[in-house]
Amino acid sequence: MKREPHRQRGQASIETVVLVPVLVALTFAVWQAALAGWALVSAEAAARAAARAALAGSPPERAALAALPGSMRAGATVEESGGTVTVRVRIPAVVPGFGADLAATAAEVRS
Numbered sequence: 001m002k003r004e005p006h007r008q009r010g011q012a013s014i015e016t017v018v019l020v021p022v023l024v025a026l027t028f029a030v031w032q033a034a035l036a037g038w039a040l041v042s043a044e045a046a047a048r049a050a051a052r053a054a055l056a057g058s059p060p061e062r063a064a065l066a067a068l069p070g071s072m073r074a075g076a077t078v079e080e081s082g083g084t085v086t087v088r089v090r091i092p093a094v095v096p097g098f099g100a101d102l103a104a105t106a107a108e109v110r111s
Contacts, residue, residue, distance in 0.1 A: 032094045036102070039091045042068055043104035050078055050085040051106040060085050075101075083108045 046067040053063030061078040064087050068076055075090040088103040 028095050032091075032098060035092045035094060036100070039072060039089055040102055040104065042072055043087045043089045043102060044106070046076070046078075046089075047085050047087040047104040047106035050080070050087060051108045054080060054085060054108050055110065083110075 046064040049067035050060035050064035054060040060080050064078045064085070065073050065076060068087075068089065071092055072089045077088045079086045079088075084105050084107050086103050086105045088101050091098075091100045091102060093099060
């Protein structure tokens with residue numbers, strides 16, 4: 001009778017040792033995905049702001065950078081061609097070795 005509870009405690013320890021790294025990895029993956037979503041929404045807002053500025057005759061790059069959060073301004077690029085503005089930003093990395101950029105485009109709509 002005494003052996004079964006002791007055996008169950010050993011099994012629980014092994015399950016914990018296996019489960020904790022999986023949960024930590026999953027947490028970092030979800031966090032990284034949330035940052036990627038935030039970067040995409042921010043890049044889209046910056047592209048729209050740059051397109052509005054270009055329509056008004058102002059420099060689109062300044063408007064795009066002003067619309068971006070401070071942490072995304074460093075590696076951001078703004079390109080304007082053919083009536084569209086493209087803003088490219090670097091996704092903030094939580095996971096070591098993760099390095100990705102994404103781009104958002106907005107059209108300069110003239111009515």
